[in-house]
Each structure stands twice: as structure tokens, then as C-alpha cells.
Amino acid sequence: MSNAYTTVIGLEVHVQLATHSKLFCRCSTQFGAEPNTQTCPVCIGMPGTLPVMNRQAYQLALRTAVALNCDIPEFTKWDRKQYYYPDLPKGYQISQYDLPMSDDGFLEIADAKDRFEPKRVRIIRAHLEEDAGKSIHDEAAGKADSEIDLNRTGTPLLEIVSQPDMRSAAEARAYLEEMKLLLTYIGVSDCNMQEGSLRCDANVNLHLDHEGESIATPIVEIKNLNSFRAVERAIEYEAARQYKEWQENSEPPKARQKYLARPKQTRGWDDAAGVTRAQREKEESSDYRYFPDPDLAPVITKGDEVQAVREALPELPAALRERLGEDYGLGTYDADVLVNQGRALVDYYLAVADGSGDPKAACNWVTQDVLRVLKDQESTIDQFGVSAENLAGLVKAIDDGQLPSSRAREAFEVMLADGSAVDAAITKLGIEQVDESALEDLCRELLAANPKIVADVQDGKQQAVGALIGQAKKKNPNADPALVRQICLKLIGEGV
Amino acid sequence: MSLTRQDVEKVALLARLQLTDDELATMTDQLAQIVDYVDQLAEVDTDGVEPMAHAVEVANVFAADEVRPSLPREAALANGPRTNGRGYLVPAVLGD
Ligand SMILES: [Zn+2]
Numbered sequence: 068m069s070n071a072y073t074t075v076i077g078l079e080v081h082v083q084l085a086t087h088s089k090l091f092c093r094c095s096t097q098f099g100a101e102p103n104t105q106t107c108p109v110c111i112g113m114p115g116t117l118p119v120m121n122r123q124a125y126q127l128a129l130r131t132a133v134a135l136n137c138d139i140p141e142f143t144k145w146d147r148k149q150y151y152y153p154d155l156p157k158g159y160q161i162s163q164y165d166l167p168m169s170d171d172g173f174l175e176i177a178d179a180k181d182r183f184e185p186k187r188v189r190i191i192r193a194h195l196e197e198d199a200g201k202s203i204h205d206e207a208a209g210k211a212d213s214e215i216d217l218n219r220t221g222t223p224l225l226e227i228v229s230q231p232d233m234r235s236a237a238e239a240r241a242y243l244e245e246m247k248l249l250l251t252y253i254g255v256s257d258c259n260m261q262e263g264s265l266r267c268d269a270n271v272n273l274h275l276d277h278e279g280e281s282i283a284t285p286i287v288e289i290k291n292l293n294s295f296r297a298v299e300r301a302i303e304y305e306a307a308r309q310y311k312e313w314q315e316n317s318e319p320p321k322a323r324q325k326y327l328a329r330p331k332q333t334r335g336w337d338d339a340a341g342v343t344r345a346q347r348e349k350e351e352s353s354d355y356r357y358f359p360d361p362d363l364a365p366v367i368t369k370g371d372e373v374q375a376v377r378e379a380l381p382e383l384p385a386a387l388r389e390r391l392g393e394d395y396g397l398g399t400y401d402a403d404v405l406v407n408q409g410r411a412l413v414d415y416y417l418a419v420a421d422g423s424g425d426p427k428a429a430c431n432w433v434t435q436d437v438l439r440v441l442k443d444q445e446s447t448i449d450q451f452g453v454s455a456e457n458l459a460g461l462v463k464a465i466d467d468g469q470l471p472s473s474r475a476r477e478a479f480e481v482m483l484a485d486g487s488a489v490d491a492a493i494t495k496l497g498i499e500q501v502d503e504s505a506l507e508d509l510c511r512e513l514l515a516a517n518p519k520i521v522a523d524v525q526d527g528k529q530q531a532v533g534a535l536i537g538q539a540k541k542k543n544p545n546a547d548p549a550l551v552r553q554i555c556l557k558l559i560g561e562g563v
Numbered sequence: 564m565s566l567t568r569q570d571v572e573k574v575a576l577l578a579r580l581q582l583t584d585d586e587l588a589t590m591t592d593q594l595a596q597i598v599d600y601v602d603q604l605a606e607v608d609t610d611g612v613e614p615m616a617h618a619v620e621v622a623n624v625f626a627a628d629e630v631r632p633s634l635p636r637e638a639a640l641a642n643g644p645r646t647n648g649r650g651y652l653v654p655a656v657l658g659d
Pocket of ligand 1: 089093094105106107108109110111221
């Protein structure tokens with residue numbers, strides 16, 4: 068059934084820009100405040116008030132648009148989008164209609180697990196608008212009223228609209244993850260989905276072949292997607308649902324025509340039930356009667372300003388992955404793991420790799436041990452107990468033979484516990500190189516004391532020698548297990 | 564171009580205005596006159612004239628991103644027809 072149709076997906080992402088104050092007034096945008104304590108006459112739509120554009124909001128929007136490879140037209144303006152809803156006190160949202168601040172960009176996605184070919188998802192436009200408030204309805208309590216909180220009203224949002232370029236739920240998820248990573252790297256948003264600073268709607272339909280004719284099923288917009296996982300599940304559910312709906316309506320031709328002519332529908336994702344449900348259409352909701360907001364001045368952005376923004380961009384995730392591959396010899400998977408953890412962790416890795424001169428070993432330590440500890444401690448790299456310099460020292464000590472790899476993890480734990488450098492950890496653990504003749508003496512002693520094991524090995528049970536390794540470690544913690552095993556087998560072979 | 568009664572009914576619906584039959588007739592007549600009056604502008608030759616997006620010749624009016632005090636909640640809620648002291652109360656918003 069998977070080749071019976073192609074799933075076509077476009078995503079609309081709303082990202083809250085990380086400003087201190089709102090887009091058109093100076094109320095705080097801090098999340099979690101008591102309801103209706105962060106509002107003023109401008110954002111609750113009192114007559115006679117004047118909105119003034121937040122410079123930082125425009126700058127963050129511009130930085131994002133440039134990072135998404137968008138064109139930045141010299142002239143942009145804001146328009147009123149009119150509709151009635153209890154969380155929209157002015158009766159219109161200030162948004163952008165025909166002259167958005169940016170258009171025609173792209174974001175490249177790839178999958179470290181190779182589930183899909185790398186691709187470029189085109190971006191139609193990204194525009195700057197204000198958020199609405201929140202309505203809270205306690206259905207369980209069966210209350211007759213909804214309560215409106217206008218704290219969020221007027222918070223700056225960047226709406227980023229993709230072309231319908233994605234072909235699977237996995238691609239849609241990859242797009243969102245790469246978008247989130249990019250936005251975090253350029254520092255324009257905290258992208259916290261729980262707090263609503265990153266929101267997503269998905270437009271989904273199917274392309275299929277019907278008796279040689281190319282068919283596109285009516286587009287469905289899915290709302291209420293509260294996590295990346297929800298986006299994936301909703302798309303998968305919706306594709307199957309639409310295919311079933313198509314099968315039920317494909318014949319006779321009259322029913323088919325009627326079905327295919329159906330206008331775009333909005334459905335809400337019910338995460339608990341795992342289904343999408345048709346939402347009641349807002350009356351005349353498509354007629355927003357946009358017109359230019361006469362209270363706001365347009366913004367003119369010259370080419371040299373755009374160029375300056377472009378030059379000031381930090382290294383973006385895609386470029387960083389490439390550098391880790393080319394300059395540090397890391398595979399796609401490892402580079403992906405590091406970059407996805409954020410810039411601070413990558414910087415830590417780079418310091419360990421550069422300091423030790425062993426990028427591959429540095430990668431193993433960071434992606435395995437460091438990430439494991441961070442996960443256990445629920446902390447971040449800036450709070451991590453082993454400095455990059457010290458971890459580089461540890462990697463170097465192993466490479467130089469100063470620290471046997473069999474005891475490296477112990478040394479790491481000591482360094483983690485007290486913040487010491489590798490030399491101090493080696494001293495503290497009493498780690499010293501055991502020279503081979505001392506080790507041989509130890510092995511002879513053990514063999515003499517364990518004739519049964521010697522006999523077993525002589526009978527062909529080589530694994531019996533394992534019991535001696537534990538004993539050797541007890542007598543000398545610095546004894547290298549691999550070496551003990553090797554020497555014991557050699558001595559038994561020689562008939563000692 | 565002249566405005567029809569259906570046009571006015573639609574605009575009234577979008578603006579959440581309930582008009583009586585008489586009001587609808589009056590509005591249709593008056594709005595049609597306004598639209599026809601403005602329509603005279605269509606006679607002006609605008610070839611080669613840049614469309615105007617704004618009435619005043621200013622651009623790039625910005626404010627610094629600095630938080631200033633908001634209204635006390637009582638003051639903000641004072642004009643709400645119904646409140647519970649914490650939020651505005653409205654008829655149930657469901658299914659969204
Ligand atoms: Zn405000």
C-alpha cells in the first residue's frame with residue numbers, strides 16, 4: 068500500500084522570537100506570569116493607542132530569514148487580518164499579507180539513519196506578526212464560561228511557511244528538528260514546544276494515480292500538534308485516513324468529482340486518541356479583509372544591511388556537520404549527535420579534539436561518557452565536572468600509554484568527582500605501568516596456586532583462564548587484563 | 564461598480580453587525596454612494612505610479628526592546644463586561 072500514493076506535506080511553523088518585550092508595546096513577554104498581568108492599552112486594543120515596532124523583534128526575524136536563505140525585499144509593511152475571536156481583543160491581528168519581510172528560501176534536511184535522501188525543502192515566506200491570547204476552558208468542570216488571558220497577546224511571532232516539499236512523516240519531523248536546531252544556533256528563540264514558543268500546523272494531501280490520471284486529494288490542515296512526535300503520528304494517521312476516504316469516494320465519477328472539489332478542511336489532532344477530527348469551520352473564516360495597518364510605518368531594509376546580518380551569522384548546523392566530517396574525520400552519525408546537542412557541546416568537543424590531537428577518541432568520550440553523565444545528572448555541558456582541557460589530557464594519557472585503557476573509566480570518574488586533571492587521578496588511583504617481567508612473575512604465582520585451571524586450559528578450555536584475571540587484578544590493580552590472559556596462556560603453552 | 568444588498572449582508576456578518584431589513588436597505592444605499600464616490604479615483608491615469616502602501620512618508624519607526632510596567636490587572640480587566648478578577652469571561656470557547 069505504501070506505493071499506492073505519495074503523501075505530500077507542507078508545514079507552517081510559528082516561532083516566538085526571544086525578545087524581552089512585545090512586538091508593538093513594551094509589556095513583558097515572560098512566560099508563566101499570572102493571567103492578565105502583562106497587558107497594556109496597546110495590546111488589549113484600547114482605542115487611540117499606537118503600536119510601535121520592536122527593533123529587536125525585527126532584527127531577530129531578519130536574522131532568521133537570512134539564515135533560511137530567504138530573499139529580503141527592500142520594502143515591507145504590515146496589514147490587519149480581521150476576524151473575531153475572544154482571544155483577539157482588537158478584532159484584527161497585525162500580520163503581513165502581500166509584502167512579507169522575506170520570501171523564497173530553503174532549509175536542507177538529511178537523515179543520519181538514511182531513511183530518506185537528503186533534500187532541500189523550499190520556504191515560501193517568513194513573516195513577522197503578533198500572537199493572540201489564550202482561552203482556557205475547563206471542560207471537565209463543565210463550566211459555562213471560558214477565561215481569557217491576554218498576556219501572550221502581541222508577542223512577536225515569525226511565521227515560516229514551507230512549500231509542500233516533504234513526502235513522509237520522517238521528512239516532516241527532520242524539517243522541524245533542523246528548523247529548531249537552526250533557530251537555537253542563531254539564538255532567535257528558545258523553541259520550547261511546551262511553552263508554545265514553537266508551534267506547527269501541517270498541510271497534508273495525497274497524490275495518486277487513478278487509471279492513468281494524476282489525482283490530488285483535497286488538502287487537510289492539521290492543527291493542535293503539540294510535539295514533534297505528534298506531527299509524525301498525525302501525518303501517518305491522516306495519510307491512511309485520506310487514502311481510505313479516497314477509496315470510498317473514487318467511484319462513481321460523480322462522487323469522485325464532488326470529493327476532489329471539496330475545499331481545504333481543518334482537522335484537529337487528538338493525541339490521546341491518536342486520531343484527527345474535523346473542526347467546526349469558522350464562519351467565513353477565509354475572508355480576512357486584509358488592508359495595510361495605517362498605524363504602523365513600513366520598514367525599508369537595504370542590501371548592505373542584509374549583507375551585514377548575513378556576515379554576522381554564527382556557523383550554522385549544516386556547515387558545522389560538514390566541518391566535523393572534513394576536518395575531524397567524524398562520520399555522519401557522530402557529527403549529527405554532536406551538532407544536535409547544541410553549540411556549547413560542540414565547542415567542548417572541539418576543545419577536547421584539538422587538545423588531545425585524537426578527534427575520534429575525543430568523539431567517543433564525548434558522545435558516550437560525557438553525554439551519559441549529563442543525562443544522568445540532568446545537567447548541561449557548561450556545568451560539567453570535567454573541563455575540556457582535562458578530558459583532552461585523559462585522551463592523551465591513554466594514547467601515550469601513561470594510562471591503560473582498562474583503567475581510563477576509573478580515572479574519568481575520579482576527575483568527574485573532584486575536578487582533577489588526569490595526572491592527579493592517576494596518582495590517586497595508584498595507577499602505574501606494570502612492567503612485563505613483574506606481570507610474568509605474578510602469572511607464574513597464580514598458575515602454581517591453581518593447578519585445576521592449568522589442567523582445564525590444557526584440556527582445551529581456554530576460557531578457564533578468565534578466573535585468573537580477577538585474581539590478578541586483586542593482587543595488582545594495575546595488571547592489564549588482556550596482558551594477564553595472554554601471558555598465562557603463553558606460560559601454560561610452554562608447559563609451566 | 565455598485566454594491567448589492569448581498570454584499571452588505573456579508574460585510575455585516577463579517578463585522579458581527581445585526582441589521583434590520585430597513586437598516587440593510589439604508590446601508591446598501593449609503594455604502595453604494597461611498598463606493599461610487601471613491602470609484603472616481605479609477606479615472607486617474609496611474610500608469611507608472613508606484614502603488615502607495617502607506618499614507619505618510621516615514622519608514623523604520625522602531626522602539627527599543629525594553630520592558631516597561633504593564634497595567635495593574637484590575638485596571639486591565641475594568642472594561643471587561645464579565646471577569647472573575649483573574650481573566651475575562653466569555654461564552655465557552657470549544658473545539659479549538
Ligand atoms: Zn502591552
